[in-house]
Amino acid sequence: MERELAGLAEALPDGRLVTGAASLEAYRRDRAGLSTAGVPLAAVRARTVADVSAALAWAHERRVPVVPRGAGTGLSGGADTPDGALVVSLADMTAIREIDPADQVAVVEAGVVNAEVSRAAAEFGLFYPPDPSSFEISTIGGNLATNAGGLRCVKYGVTRDSVLGLEAVLADGRVLRTGGRTVKGVAGYDLTRLLVGSEGTLGVITSAVLRLRPRPRGGPATFAAEFPTLEAAGAAVSGIVRVARPSLLELLDNMSINLVEDHARMDLDRAAEALVLGQADGPNAAEELAAMVAVCRDAGAASVVETDDPADAELMLGARRKHYEACEARGVPLVDDVAVPRSRIAEMLREIDRVGRESGLLVSTVGHAGDGNLHPTFILRRDAVAEEEPRAWAAAEEICRVALSMGGTVTGEHGVGALKREWVREELGGVGLEVHRAVKAALDPRGILNPGKAF
Amino acid sequence: MERELAGLAEALPDGRLVTGAASLEAYRRDRAGLSTAGVPLAAVRARTVADVSAALAWAHERRVPVVPRGAGTGLSGGADTPDGALVVSLADMTAIREIDPADQVAVVEAGVVNAEVSRAAAEFGLFYPPDPSSFEISTIGGNLATNAGGLRCVKYGVTRDSVLGLEAVLADGRVLRTGGRTVKGVAGYDLTRLLVGSEGTLGVITSAVLRLRPRPRGGPATFAAEFPTLEAAGAAVSGIVRVARPSLLELLDNMSINLVEDHARMDLDRAAEALVLGQADGPNAAEELAAMVAVCRDAGAASVVETDDPADAELMLGARRKHYEACEARGVPLVDDVAVPRSRIAEMLREIDRVGRESGLLVSTVGHAGDGNLHPTFILRRDAVAEEEPRAWAAAEEICRVALSMGGTVTGEHGVGALKREWVREELGGVGLEVHRAVKAALDPRGILNPGKAF
Incomplete structure (x- = not known):
């Protein structure tokens, strides 16, 4: 595998590939109280969608498991790595490409910290509503992957309700673009919301068109x-x-x-x-x-x-x-x-x-x-x-x-990750689980994307 | 096929199977201005999820195309039938099973007319926001299948934003339940919103848990x-x-x-x-x-x-x-x-x-x-x-x-149906189309559900 990693290093710009046990320690797990994380093979600190694409194409060809990662603030073990996995970190993709006050959208890369979006939007009198408690440290990519909630969600909805479109890299490296920047649209399946909350098991989200809202005038x-x-x-x-x-x-x-x-x-x-x-x-x-x-x-x-x-x-x-x-x-x-x-x-x-x-x-x-x-x-x-x-x-x-x-759910906003897989199966039911497996197999036939997570 | 239809009739309670060209005329098409509808084989007027399941299992075994149908008020040809298709009408599934004022949800069957939901909710001071112009004649099932919009959507969101859970019959007759009655939940993939807007190509929606909202106090x-x-x-x-x-x-x-x-x-x-x-x-x-x-x-x-x-x-x-x-x-x-x-x-x-x-x-x-x-x-x-x-x-x-x-979409709320398939492909892009086909094949491997529609 050492030799093959050299091939991955060549496919990436200098300095994007992290190897060595000590350096990789920071990429092993998230903040869940319990962890069964192993030792990753390597980590890619992606700066562009092309980096992510190259990493996934490499991993796909070799059937190497891939664990996508934002800031690692998750609480369900969703970013815990199995032994020998390739971690793809989006934390360096931090560009806020655009804030458009007329259309009330932000176009941001996956590694942008949640709070930065609202800070950038503030000068236009806008804000990004979803505010998980981790909003000062968690990334938009992680928020999207887990469909994060937060305190304001009771009025403004969860992450799913504030996303209009996505760019994501599929298991084999193809780049998928979903949705757009219109507030309405019913062309094709809602792949945007299929990816949101899929915990990195269907694709790696690299950027998003987010919906902003006018800052409330009055209150709190x-x-x-x-x-x-x-x-x-x-x-x-x-x-x-x-x-x-x-x-x-x-x-x-x-x-x-x-x-x-x-x-x-x-x-x-x-x-x-x-x-x-x-x-x-x-x-x-x-x-x-x-x-x-x-x-x-x-x-x-x-x-x-x-x-x-x-x-x-x-x-x-x-x-x-x-x-x-x-x-x-x-x-x-x-x-x-x-x-x-x-x-x-x-x-x-x-x-x-x-x-x-x-x-x-x-x-x-x-x-x-x-x-x-x-x-x-x-x-x-x-x-x-x-x-x-x-x-x-x-x-x-x-x-x-x-x-x-009581007709409730085993996870309201943190995600299933590695920790709640057994329990979520009861919630999804037999047919539900069969459909999950079919969708997963359709998008990730080799099963390399965040194996052992989500369901 | 006549003999086999007899088998379907036996699998259904009396009076649910409609045959004969004259009787089937009412099941051939929707209200799109243009139509290329053919002549269906038969129609099932389902009254229960078991009826839908029996119809689909029958069709699946024989690879007979199935066209699900609500009130037929669509404007994109989504309910147009190819020759020899089995129409599954949900128009007789009209029970409002529950209005729960504490949880602010309605549990309704697919054939309930949109306006009836708000009428039933009114006595509790609640309403169902999505209001396509057809709200007095179109069904919830059709609204869900097309992710219908409407006039109030500018404030209250589209159909997708008011659905918490679904019951749907898959291509082979299995019954899938998605979501639930909590306002938040991130267990597994968002199959609810994968089905919403899928125009009957992934499953036949038979009932839904809808989110109601308090009627505005004041105005208009x-x-x-x-x-x-x-x-x-x-x-x-x-x-x-x-x-x-x-x-x-x-x-x-x-x-x-x-x-x-x-x-x-x-x-x-x-x-x-x-x-x-x-x-x-x-x-x-x-x-x-x-x-x-x-x-x-x-x-x-x-x-x-x-x-x-x-x-x-x-x-x-x-x-x-x-x-x-x-x-x-x-x-x-x-x-x-x-x-x-x-x-x-x-x-x-x-x-x-x-x-x-x-x-x-x-x-x-x-x-x-x-x-x-x-x-x-x-x-x-x-x-x-x-x-x-x-x-x-x-x-x-x-x-x-x-x-x-301009960064827009070829369909804001009416759906792709039969009429906009060529144009939507440009919008979805090559990779998008590949993913659509993969998801479709995963859920409907024989391609019987509303063939020739949506993408």
């Missing part, structure tokens, strides 16, 4: 409400999405409140069963806030704080944003990611609580409540990770099964 | 603006989508204004080059209307009329709604359907005008201007259809090519 108007029961919080969430269009609607359970309070002293009520954070934007933000606050009070909120000051709002949202680091301060977090129909949030939170207690582990749950998307987070004791890990995964599996029994 | 607030030039109207449209979120933004060109005025006497200005109709809904409708009207005046509107009275609004929108019948009053309309980036609407309208003049035919253009989606409509003289038809198609082809050269 923000509230934080503490609830004495999960049922009351769940009722508030359900009520809010019926009377308003929140631009953010998050929930923290009692354990999360206490962890954040331990970590950051925010004067949260440690006895509250749930903290709900909501925000409205746009010219009608104040009225929407009033409507949301009224729903919270009707649902039995013990306290509601509201503000139209952006700095105060950021302080309030800090409770949510600091959750992960509060978990890390306590132990090793393993983040799960289920979604249920919105009407069943309270019930799902109760079930997570039950499963957590039965497991004997520390479980802290936050979530994008307005979307029914919850992140139960197991926090393993640093001195007992090896002992607690299997119990955490058994508990996570039970949580996934409960979500499925 | 409506305006009609007449413009002395297409450029001014185009500038107004571009400006409006930057400062407001119209719930409808339509345009009629000078010929359309005159045809409507001939037909219905609405006191429109026959000298105006364009009429733009816009509407805002929601609690902020009045402010949004004011912003839209200001943009129109700044762009040089010769007159602007506004109203917050729903009845007056319907009168104003009548100019748009009566367009098709005004065309029919004049001759035989052939409706084209291109979309361009929104910044190029004025330019596209000029090009349509040029092509129309060079063709010597009557061309009247209306469109969902806020989406860049235009419907140039050729109106053939009743006594010269045979002579004018080829010229109309040549002109339509040129219009499609111009749209492509």
Whole structure:
């Protein structure tokens, strides 16, 4: 293989091929709590679609597995490498080729960090809505590959809803272009959305036409409400999405409140069963806030704080944003990611609580409540990770099964990756799985693209 | 084949199989202006997914082509039958199985007429946003198969954006279920959106979980603006989508204004080059209307009329709604359907005008201007259809090519059907077409599902 790698090096411009175990350590895995990553053969730091194409053609000919990679911030092991794989990193494809204010689109390469798109669009009064929590560090390519969600999705939709067209390299190196820059179009199959969320198993996305939106004029108007029961919080969430269009609607359970309070002293009520954070934007933000606050009070909120000051709002949202680091301060977090129909949030939170207690582990749950998307987070004791890990995964599996029994999904936004393959099969069903395999075989007959991931 | 049909009849409950040339006449084609439909072998009026499954298993075994069919209101020949095809009609699958106000979803069978969904949802304060002009006669199954657009799409998105999950029968009769009833979910490939817009070539959609939305509180607030030039109207449209979120933004060109005025006497200005109709809904409708009207005046509107009275609004929108019948009053309309980036609407309208003049035919253009989606409509003289038809198609082809050269699409919302196959190939490109063929072969290896359509 050494000799053949020389052939790949020749097919690429100087400096694009990374070899050697020490250098490759940074390309082995993503940020999932658990990993079974092996040792890659080499990595290609692509700068052009031609680089990606050359790498895939080389790998295809030799049946070498290929793992596409953005910033490696995934939480499901989607970028974990099997032994002997060729990693194709898009992290150096960072050009924002175009911001078009008239058509409200951005044309960006896959390695552009999510937050950079909105920063570039800001001068035209536009923004890119999808904002996974990783938005300052994750790339658009990774966001597209996983159909990333985020806080604003409750109003503005997920990544899928903000993409108009793609450029992607197929398994054998051919370059596919899908969609375009019109907001409507029904020519042919929706290959754009077939690739979005396919976790690198059908092609390697190299650039995208993204849809931008005008920045909301007015707001944000923000509230934080503490609830004495999960049922009351769940009722508030359900009520809010019926009377308003929140631009953010998050929930923290009692354990999360206490962890954040331990970590950051925010004067949260440690006895509250749930903290709900909501925000409205746009010219009608104040009225929407009033409507949301009224729903919270009707649902039995013990306290509601509201503000139209952006700095105060950021302080309030800090409770949510600091959750992960509060978990890390306590132990090793393993983040799960289920979604249920919105009407069943309270019930799902109760079930997570039950499963957590039965497991004997520390479980802290936050979530994008307005979307029914919850992140139960197991926090393993640093001195007992090896002992607690299997119990955490058994508990996570039970949580996934409960979500499925409620008509939910085993992954709301993080993706299946390497970690949830067994569970997703139950969700997809026998025929669903057969169709997945048929589509995969049609686009990647040699099975080289991110094997062992997604389904 | 007669004997084998008897076998199919036995596999179905009584009365579901339609045979005989006279009875089958109603199943031969859709409403496209031109048709090359043949004579079907038989039609199945399915009432259950089991009926569809039995029909497809039968056809698959015998390699009989299958044409799925809703209400037959399509405009691209997507439901035209080749000789000897089995038509599978979903028109009798009309159950609205569920309206769930808490989860804001409707579970409906494919034969439910679009407007019925919103009517059923209304008692819960909800509605189903996608509203093709055919919404009172077209079915959800057909809307899904073509990813139908409509007037409200400029604010609420197309059919694709309002579907959470599907039940569909595959070519060999297997039943596939995709998606679910959560608003978020990234488990596996987006088979839901692969089927949406696939025009019956990958499977037969039998039911769907649709996303409902709360009915806007407030509005509609409506305006009609007449413009002395297409450029001014185009500038107004571009400006409006930057400062407001119209719930409808339509345009009629000078010929359309005159045809409507001939037909219905609405006191429109026959000298105006364009009429733009816009509407805002929601609690902020009045402010949004004011912003839209200001943009129109700044762009040089010769007159602007506004109203917050729903009845007056319907009168104003009548100019748009009566367009098709005004065309029919004049001759035989052939409706084209291109979309361009929104910044190029004025330019596209000029090009349509040029092509129309060079063709010597009557061309009247209306469109969902806020989406860049235009419907140039050729109106053939009743006594010269045979002579004018080829010229109309040549002109339509040129219009499609111009749209492509502007980064547009040959079909914004009507679908490719039988009529636009040659043109869509140019849009999809060589690799795109290869991928389409691979996906088709993976899901329908015998090629029985709606052959000769979509790409």
